[in-house]
Amino acid sequence: MVKRSRIVAFFLLIILIGSAMGATTQNILKDIKLGLDLQGGFEVLYEVSPLEKGQKINREVLKSTAEALDRRVNALGVSEPNIQIEGENRIRVQLAGVKDQSKAREMLSTEANLTFRDVNDRVMMDGGDLAENGASQSYDENNKPSVSITLKDGDEFGKVTQEILNMAPDNQLVIWLDFEEGKDSYKEERMKENPKFLSNPNVTQVLNNKDVQITGNFTVEEAQQLASLLKAGSLPVNLDEIYSTSVGAKFGEHAMDKTVLAGIIGILAIFAYMIAYYRFPGFIATITLTIYIYLTVLIFDWMNVVLTLPGIAALILGVGMAVDANIITYERIKEEIKVGKSIKSAFKAGNDNSLSTVTDANLTTLLAGVVLFIYGTSSVKGFATSLIIGILGSFFTNVYLSRWLLGLWVNSGFLDKRPGWFGVRKQDIKSLSENFDTLDLPTKFDRFDFVRSRKKFFIVSGTLLAAGVIILLVFRLNLGIDFTSGTRVEILSKEPLTSAQLSDEFEKLGMETSDIVISGDNENIGVARFKGQLSKAEISEVKSHFGKELSADTNVNSVSPTVGRELAKNALISLLITTLGLIIFVTFRFELPMAVTAIIALMYATFFIIPVFSIIRWEVDITFIAALLTIVGYAINDTIVTFDRMRENMQKRRKLKTKQEIEDVVNISIRQTLTRSVNTVLMVTLTVIALLLFGSESIRGFSIALLIGLIVGTYSSIFIAAQLWVEWKNRELEKKGVLITYKEKKKYSDEPQV
Secondary structure, three states: OOOOOHHHHHHHHHHHHHHHHHHHHHHHHHHEEEEEHHEEEEEEEEEEOOOOOOOOOHHHHHHHHHHHHHHHHHOOOOOOEEEEEEEEOEEEEEEEOOOOOHHHHHHHEEEEEEEEEEEOEEEEEEHHHEEEEEEEEEOOOOOOOOEEEEEHHHOOOOOOHHHHHHOOOOEEEEEEEEOOOOOOHHHHHHHOOOOOOEEEEEOOOOOOOOOOEOOOOOOOHHHHHHHHHHHHHOOOOEEEEEEEEOOOOOHHHHHHHHHHHHHHHHHHHHHHHHHHHHHHHHHHHHHHHHHHHHHHHHHHHOOOOOOOOOHHHHHHHHHHHHHHHHHHHHHHHHHHHHHOOOHHHHHHHHHHHHHHHHHHHHHHHHHHHHHHHHHOOHHHHHHHHHHHHHHHHHHHHHHHHHHHHHHHHHHOOOOOHHHHHOOOOHHOOOOOHHHHOHHHHHHEEEEEEEEOOHHHHHHHHHHHHHHHHHHHHHHOEEEOHHHHHHEEEEEOOOOOOHHHHHHHHHHOOOOOOOEEEEEEEOOOOOEEEEEEOOHHHHHHHHHHHHHHHHHEEEEEEEOOOHHHHHHHHHHHHHHHHHHHHHHHHHHHHOOOHHHHHHHHHHHHHHHHHHHHHHHHHHOHHHHHHHHHHHHHHHHHHHHHHHHHHHHHHHHHHOOEEOHHHHHHHHHHHHHHHHHHHHHHHHHHHHHHHHHHHHOOHHHHHHHHHHHHHHHHHHHHHHHHHHHHHHHHHHHHHHOOOOOOOOOOOOOOOOOEEE
16 A cells, blocks of 8 residues: 655655755855855965064964964955964965955065154154054045054154254154065065155154154055055064965856866766666655755855865765765665565665665775865865765765655555666566575676686786886876976966967066966966966066956966975875775774775775876876875775675675685675676766866866776776785685684684684
8 A cells, every 4th residue: 555645745845855945055155155266366375484583483473473464464355364373383374356466465474664764864763653553544635645644652753853853954754664575585676666765744843643644655555555554563473485376266267167067067967877777766866966965065154164176076076976875775775676575675674784885985985085184285175175074964865865765655655566666677586485685696797707817917907007117217297386396377368378479478577487288178278387486576477467468367376395395295194194094994894804905906096096197297286186085085985895795795604615615705796796886986987077078177187087096996996906805815714724704703712713
């Protein structure tokens, strides 16, 4: 009997959730904070050094410096600046959406030191005598822009004017303004553009005033900026730029539009495949995936997460990863239906038996995400944040919500006589009287012996590995400025560009590039690299020049040698920590032989990406490391699925007495899990291909690395990890004579155990 109330509840629930999502999605998207790589802006990492001898850079000094920088940023009108203290002597400033980036850089590190002097250049008063917030832009009696200042003590100014009067006939009060830029070469250029002398009014009487007006042939903008600098006060330390990136607004818009389009195409491809292959459960998966996307974006909004371009890529990849839980569960349900169980019994057994596999697979990717967040740069942290939120969110939607929604239909009785709705043909269903177990089911891969030719797989894999090492030694990696230091300039034009054209434009600026690459769908994106760091003045000149000459938008990324070395070091540490964590995790969940062989296969897949990048000469930047760690965390999932089925088959056999039995366990397990392994990787691959073909050029290298890692990871899971485990167990069998499997360990504690 069909319980229609459950079906009605399903549709009412879908209508309710859909209405809520439709009513709130637009507002949520408007509230999401976009990173500077999506809306333009710039980021700078300052190294803090003492202003004078004996000064110590401690937490309090860093905090007061960050507060001083915040006051300067407020004068720019940036709504949500991000100023963070990093380590023992660094401060990172991110200003997303700032329109005048040159002015912003100037405001951050420039100090306006105002001094009142006599004609003998003796300082009478300085900026320290200004009251808090004691400067504003005003107009003089001739309606010309000026700066009005408020002093702390009017009587003190009275004493100064009295001294000037006593110096008659040289009774002039000379007002000077020094711009200081720390240790940057830009200081001298600013000094030329803004002479120190402002004005020298004659003093005719004693002025006991707090309010003083300064004139000096200012424009309105100059007067406003001077007032802002005076209000911001002095910086208590020297600031040196060791890393900076500047993104044009058009670049951000271009990258976002392309990547969102790629995401839509990739996600729709997943939806189509799931429905075509898994039928009704696949339809349920598309519903929960849609809810997953909505909830992920909602959590971004609640947590005030800054969404970056890698973050969008992680969200898109997360959809492909999230559907893994559905695939693993639906394959188990199909197996239970095939052995003759009722739809309800198959649904319950499939859910119960797949939960541990789904949990293990998600935890490995979560580990990589956490390491990425700890050791990554700001943009990579955005990717890691999206990845972590996505994994946690998918566990709720694609494990619990998906099971509940499908359970409403299963428990209604409507699907009792409809195995085809689960993608199972009636002729494939065994009779209960045959007493078939899911581990006994035949597969379409039964004719393949994956273990017998393992020596050949080892030879092929070893040959490819040796070739990869040789390629790497000969060609080496095309390291980006993230690891070598220097400056990278990207130019986005409306018209096609050529290398010669860009080279000529840089020559006009007196700049010699080390490399120019043209890319983009219409060859309208040019990338130029410089061996050294460009100064703030040079960056400003580049952006202004290309905006004027080519109507182009410009990104500028500058990395010092210090930061380059640190990024390389952190990348290595990240890989080591993730690898060690996975060994511990797999050992705990399975056994040491499985952990070691899984990591060997994983390292093979990860390494293989490197020589491919070497031979195609694709630039290796920090997002490349994010791709490597994503592969490390995700590619092991297939191995875990296979090992989990091997564990089940070993439990059924209780003892492995011969090498043939060991080989049978592996062969049967690979055959039984190959479909779900291929499908899980295929879902992520669809999103990666969409990002590669339709996404932003900025993450193209990231997409290529992921695609290579996914393909090689699937190969290494089947032909390296499982085969190495066979060799390991064969040697153990030779020593011990019999291998006690998981189910028997507790009973035979006095016997040799594995």
